[in-house]
Amino acid sequence: MRAVALILALVLALWPGAPAQAQEAGRLVLGGSSLTQAPQGWWHRLFGPAPLEVALTLDRPVPWRAFLVGEPARLVIDLRDVDLAGLDPAQLFGKDLAPAIRWGSFRRGWSRLVIELPGPYRVARAGLRTQGPEARLQIGLDPVAPEDFAPRPSAAAALRNLPDPAQLPEPPPRAPGLAVTLDPGHGGFDPGAQAGGETEAALVLTFAQELRRALEARGVTVSMTRDSDVYVRLEDRMTAARQAGAHLLLSLHADALPQGQAAGATVYVWNPASDGRAAAQLALRHQRDDLLAGMDLRGQDDTLATVLMDFARTDTQPRSEAFARLLTSRMALRGIGLHGRPVQGAAFSVLKSPDIPSVLLELGFISDQTDLANLTDPEWRARMVEAVAEATTGWWRDEQARAGLLRH
Numbered sequence: 001m002r003a004v005a006l007i008l009a010l011v012l013a014l015w016p017g018a019p020a021q022a023q024e025a026g027r028l029v030l031g032g033s034s035l036t037q038a039p040q041g042w043w044h045r046l047f048g049p050a051p052l053e054v055a056l057t058l059d060r061p062v063p064w065r066a067f068l069v070g071e072p073a074r075l076v077i078d079l080r081d082v083d084l085a086g087l088d089p090a091q092l093f094g095k096d097l098a099p100a101i102r103w104g105s106f107r108r109g110w111s112r113l114v115i116e117l118p119g120p121y122r123v124a125r126a127g128l129r130t131q132g133p134e135a136r137l138q139i140g141l142d143p144v145a146p147e148d149f150a151p152r153p154s155a156a157a158a159l160r161n162l163p164d165p166a167q168l169p170e171p172p173p174r175a176p177g178l179a180v181t182l183d184p185g186h187g188g189f190d191p192g193a194q195a196g197g198e199t200e201a202a203l204v205l206t207f208a209q210e211l212r213r214a215l216e217a218r219g220v221t222v223s224m225t226r227d228s229d230v231y232v233r234l235e236d237r238m239t240a241a242r243q244a245g246a247h248l249l250l251s252l253h254a255d256a257l258p259q260g261q262a263a264g265a266t267v268y269v270w271n272p273a274s275d276g277r278a279a280a281q282l283a284l285r286h287q288r289d290d291l292l293a294g295m296d297l298r299g300q301d302d303t304l305a306t307v308l309m310d311f312a313r314t315d316t317q318p319r320s321e322a323f324a325r326l327l328t329s330r331m332a333l334r335g336i337g338l339h340g341r342p343v344q345g346a347a348f349s350v351l352k353s354p355d356i357p358s359v360l361l362e363l364g365f366i367s368d369q370t371d372l373a374n375l376t377d378p379e380w381r382a383r384m385v386e387a388v389a390e391a392t393t394g395w396w397r398d399e400q401a402r403a404g405l406l407r408h
């Protein structure tokens, strides 16, 4: 474990910031794939649909994940680096057992298969076995009563259909075993953005301290990259998270952008290809002081490091994105004003840990009058703290469910 951490630390130091070389995509062997129905016992004949099994043959093992979504009940299977172009779902053996099957490329090297289910099901078992050079992914689905159907929470659904405050669900369960590193941005000689006599460094530190108390009350182990007005280098912030054994790094900011460009909470995940103007301005702001301190790693190159880094991130990136979606969903439920595009990609250095899911939350932009008033309002901060704490414990619950489901 320590050796792995050392290698990752080394890889991190060598990271040239360039996208990885494209590798040849894997292939779905359609002739060796099927949707089948388990033999029906008397119970199923009388009371409902039969268990289903999805079997996918791939020309090599790939990272994958599977989960259920609702309305209508669907099984979603994501496959990394598998090209489904030219393959027709209508050719899948047993396709008539499902009301609809669709697939296509999803994003950033992932392909997605969506199988509409003939009723509510649960994932009874799931696994990927290798057979020579090939791999076979099998997912067994058992029918369940409608009230036992448990789809993954969907940020999009939550945003579309906001419940009244009275309908807010109970606080999520405690999350013992979870370690989170909170990273209040800036500090010391770097006050960050400034407006109305407030500094970003002080505002995000106050918020981080309030969030720490809320998380600790839920049984979460919390560490901070800084707990006072000191400057911490970006590299040291990631190192602190790794040394704390953090499962999640949450960087907190409240930056300024030219008037009218930005308002509302925004969640950033790592994306080296991001070309957003605001993201580029913020990246410059976040990196400025480290660049001055001689920490610029650009210009270094190491192909092996790039490949290792990308391999590690294959697992980390979707988990960062899952947290980002859950976070925006919880903020919306708590009535927090969100940016028009609440989840964005950016090449912020602090997000590039290959092994720790990392997210940067702009609580708001202090260049915006409303956001600045919110950030200095304890009542607003308490709602925001609740939203982040709920997202964190909810994410941990999903992580543990995923750990039982996902096998590389």
Ligand SMILES: [Zn+2]
Binding pocket: 185, 186, 192, 193, 200, 253, 254, 255, 286
């Ligand atoms: Zn900042």
